[in-house]
Amino acid sequence: MLDESILARVIARALRHGGTFADVFCERRRVSAYRLQDGVIHEASTTRTIGVGVRVLVGESAGYAYSDDLEPEALLRAADAAALIARSTSTRATPAVLRVEPVVARYAGGDEAVDAAVCADLLARADVAARAFDPRVSAVNAHVSEELQEVWIATSEGRLVADRRPMVALGIQVVARGKGDRGSGYVGDGGRTSLDFFHVQTPEAMAREAARIATVNCEAVAAPSGEMPMVVGPGGGGVLLHEAVGHGLESDFNRQGTSLYSGRIGERVASDLVTICDDGSLPDERGSLSVDDEGTPGQATILVERGILRGYMQDALNAELMGAAPTGNGRRQNFRCLPQPRMCNTFMPAGASSPDEIVTSTERGIYAKSFAGGQVEISKGDFVFMVGEGYLIENGRITAPIKNATIVGNGPDAMTKVVAVGSDAQLARRHYTCGKGGQYVPVGVGMPTVKISAITVGGTGDARG
Amino acid sequence: MRVDEAVALDVARAAVATALRCGATACDATLTSARRFHVEARATTLEKLEGAVGTQLHVRVFREGRRAAFATTDLTSEGIEAGVATVVAQAAQVAVDPMAALPERFAERLPELDLFDPAVARRDDAAKIDAALELERIARAADPRIQNSAGSHVGDSVALTALANSSGFAGAYVATRVSMSAGPIAIDDGQKRVGHYGSAARRLDALEAVESVARTAARRATEMFGARKPVTARLPVIFERDVAAAVLSDLFAALSGANVAAGNSWLAGRIGERIGSPAVTVIDDGRLPGGLGSAPFDGEGVATQRTLPFEAGVLRTFLYDTYYARKLGAASTGNAGGGGVAPSNFYLAPGDRSLDELVASTARGVLVMDVIGFATEHASGTYSRGARGFYIVDGEIAYPVDEFTIAGRFAEMLAAVDGVANDLRFDGSVVSPSFRIAEMTVSGT
Structure with missing residues (x-):
């Protein structure tokens, strides 16, 4: 996107008041999206982002400035603004020539040209399939997007790394109207690939699943309230890991000592059935990165191994300050943002239990097949999740669907209460986006069927104690 | 540039x-x-x-x-x-x-x-x-x-x-x-x-x-050290103003013409009905001087205005941009923004009691200081959040509580608003004074 000699000049300018490190993040991104409502496509859009961010590090301090104007003068102005963090009178020497580093690509595809008709067809097929599923289906809203983000990262170490990142997503929301109540269901899927993905994962199958959840939720009874066992279904249950543990293992919180996991590497933080990994190198997944937004290759990192805390997810700044290696988790929403340590694809590998036995061994409790979202407070580890599709478990059997269940608990506490891990590990087939400090990035989550012996369920139904 | x-x-x-x-x-x-x-x-x-x-x-x-x-x-x-x-x-x-x-x-x-x-x-x-x-x-x-x-x-x-x-x-x-x-x-x-x-x-x-x-x-x-988990019960719940603002955000979503048209609002088809208690007057004022949500015109050039979606508990109108106004047979309320329908200065009209007085008039209940979670079902109008705050006994803050949830149906919650405080401040585009709901499900142990 920019000439290498200009990048080298910007880096040199950024370190003219000293500093330990500088990098330039160049981004070009195109997103095309369509929305369907009332059976027709009623919105189409394209967004183009082009810009450059300049960062200067001085110890723990970061100076940052960006420019959407690519003229050299504007970039040098941004470098000057970022350099305000540094107060040294001496300039730090920087390489005159950048070295292009090879990248192992974890995904392919990404088209320059938008195929509008293909997008429109996916939405129309989803609408027809959802309405055909059940007469109670009263509304279908669907969206499809496909994007290509290209990034170039140049650093004061003389590295130049490029990545070309495709992304497709299809989301279908169905509202069903029963005798008494409305229910809604949502299914989404996609990844870092092309729209051909939806030849295999068809919009019809996704729409039927969303309609099925909506009709189930129509018949749902009020969720119970109080403390009880919870069985989490495979795949979507991974949101639990993301919130309950994942955020607390991001290195900024741990370097600053604000996470409850700070300084606890080597200690037991979960039951010995619990292993948690983050892996940005999985092919084509939504949270995958060939390289992160600082040019570090996406990689597999073991966070918790049989209940013992093994490591954190690192970006370059926090890794350097903690004397650790970066783990490919330095991510940013766009060129206007400083990188932060963020999750990629976070999951729990398979355990030894049979998923069926996990349910039959539960006398009463709830079965959370999927979560609609969640949030965590990282200093104490309190979390909350909203159940997207959930059921009662009565006498070892999955029975009535429940609605409006919120799960509340504490991360480390819940992880010590993991009493069974199923053999059915899988990544969630849903497109999750994670927010932190006002920045939103795509992520993946996954998990096998897991049983937590006690958790607080907040519904509007009777207390079950 | x-x-x-x-x-x-x-x-x-x-x-x-x-x-x-x-x-x-x-x-x-x-x-x-x-x-x-x-x-x-x-x-x-x-x-x-x-x-x-x-x-x-x-x-x-x-x-x-x-x-x-x-x-x-x-x-x-x-x-x-x-x-x-x-x-x-x-x-x-x-x-x-x-x-x-x-x-x-x-x-x-x-x-x-x-x-x-x-x-x-x-x-x-x-x-x-x-x-x-x-x-x-x-x-x-x-x-x-x-x-x-x-x-x-x-x-x-x-x-x-x-x-x-x-x-x-x-x-x-x-x-x-x-x-x-x-x-x-x-x-x-x-x-x-x-x-x-x-x-x-x-x-x-x-x-x-x-x-x-x-x-x-x-x-x-x-102030939260020593927090306990409350016993599951139906109790009065006071939302402190910052948390109250988050409830108003959910209410805005249900009032948005975009959600109403998409079949995704529990308020759809209910204009003219008494839904809230008389204490519920909700205002969207695009022309509040110095307001963080104020602007002379909205995202499509339409004049901003002062609108009362709820007047003494009665649902009067939804909020619209031009497109959804046409679709629902109404006039734009000057709420076009961010590519859809957006709040200007959206708030619950303040009452005349202080938060302390609201607490003092609560025999037993919970004062919620913070909530986490964000999945509100706008179609069915149900609310559920993880929460922390204080347990109130005999009109006094007795001890901190956390790791519990509060849940209810929006229609029932609005109907049960029985006290609104005077502590409104305009530090965002969606704001609220503290208010009390006579009864909600509080789930703890």
Whole structure:
């Protein structure tokens, strides 16, 4: 996107008041999206982002400035603004020539040209399939997007790394109207690939699943309230890991000592059935990165191994300050943002239990097949999740669907209460986006069927104690 | 790109002309350009110092009843032309929708709304850096248990908005925003607790004092130690104003014409019904002087206005942009923003009692200080959140409580509002005074 000699000049300018490190993040991104409502496509859009961010590090301090104007003068102005963090009178020497580093690509595809008709067809097929599923289906809203983000990262170490990142997503929301109540269901899927993905994962199958959840939720009874066992279904249950543990293992919180996991590497933080990994190198997944937004290759990192805390997810700044290696988790929403340590694809590998036995061994409790979202407070580890599709478990059997269940608990506490891990590990087939400090990035989550012996369920139904 | 109002309007007009040349039959273009500054301090260190000007252009094209939208940070004329040509082509996939067109009437005589404070534009970087460090120092000095921080932030922006369209409307305004927040962390018996508090305003002199922000955040970090899990029960719940504002956000979503039209609002079809208690009057005021959600015109050039969606508990109207107003047979309420229907200054009308008086008049209940979670089912109108706060016994704060949920149905919650406090402050676009709901499900042990 920019000439290498200009990048080298910007880096040199950024370190003219000293500093330990500088990098330039160049981004070009195109997103095309369509929305369907009332059976027709009623919105189409394209967004183009082009810009450059300049960062200067001085110890723990970061100076940052960006420019959407690519003229050299504007970039040098941004470098000057970022350099305000540094107060040294001496300039730090920087390489005159950048070295292009090879990248192992974890995904392919990404088209320059938008195929509008293909997008429109996916939405129309989803609408027809959802309405055909059940007469109670009263509304279908669907969206499809496909994007290509290209990034170039140049650093004061003389590295130049490029990545070309495709992304497709299809989301279908169905509202069903029963005798008494409305229910809604949502299914989404996609990844870092092309729209051909939806030849295999068809919009019809996704729409039927969303309609099925909506009709189930129509018949749902009020969720119970109080403390009880919870069985989490495979795949979507991974949101639990993301919130309950994942955020607390991001290195900024741990370097600053604000996470409850700070300084606890080597200690037991979960039951010995619990292993948690983050892996940005999985092919084509939504949270995958060939390289992160600082040019570090996406990689597999073991966070918790049989209940013992093994490591954190690192970006370059926090890794350097903690004397650790970066783990490919330095991510940013766009060129206007400083990188932060963020999750990629976070999951729990398979355990030894049979998923069926996990349910039959539960006398009463709830079965959370999927979560609609969640949030965590990282200093104490309190979390909350909203159940997207959930059921009662009565006498070892999955029975009535429940609605409006919120799960509340504490991360480390819940992880010590993991009493069974199923053999059915899988990544969630849903497109999750994670927010932190006002920045939103795509992520993946996954998990096998897991049983937590006690958790607080907040519904509007009777207390079950 | 550094722009003033005249330059911004020129860019917007040029984009409109380009779109018409590319085949659009109507078009509007909005240029926003903001100079932003942000500093984050932890202890005595500046963690982040960010400053930049960011510019973005949004173009909506209409072509024979089909519409499409384009946004870009690339303001070169080639970049605009290529992008506009792409969306005009994309529009061919969109269904013909006679409602998708520019508004018929636009804002006239733009009012002076006190949105720009030259003191913000002039403020020295060093003063902001000092304020961030001062927030850290005061919060740490407030209590010996405060030993860390999630960061103190000071930020401001000077943002220009310029809108031009093919119907001849052209308008621009400049607005300032200044904010600060603190996040001290207290440690007691090995447990960490963070306290968040902040202030935001258009004018520098409307911002809360550094000392007061730091002390409130410090108190929030320390007051939750020893929290217990409450016993599951049906109880009165008081929402402290910051949490109350989050409830109002959910209410806004249900009032949004976009959600109503999509079959995704529990309020659909209920205009004229008494839904809330008489204490529930909800206002959306786009012309509140100095309001963070105020503007002389909305995102499509329509005059902003003061609207009362709820009047003494009765649902009077939804909130609309032009498209959803046409779709639902109403008139735009000047709420076009962010590509859809957006709040201006959306709030629950304050009552006349203090929060302390509300607590004192509650025999047994919960005062909620913070909630986490965000999945509200707007279609069915159910509310459920993880929460923490204080247990009230005999009108007094008895002890802190956490790791519980509060849940209810929106219709029942609004009908059960039996007390609204007088502590409203306009530090955001969706705000609320503290209020009490006579009974909700509180789930703990």
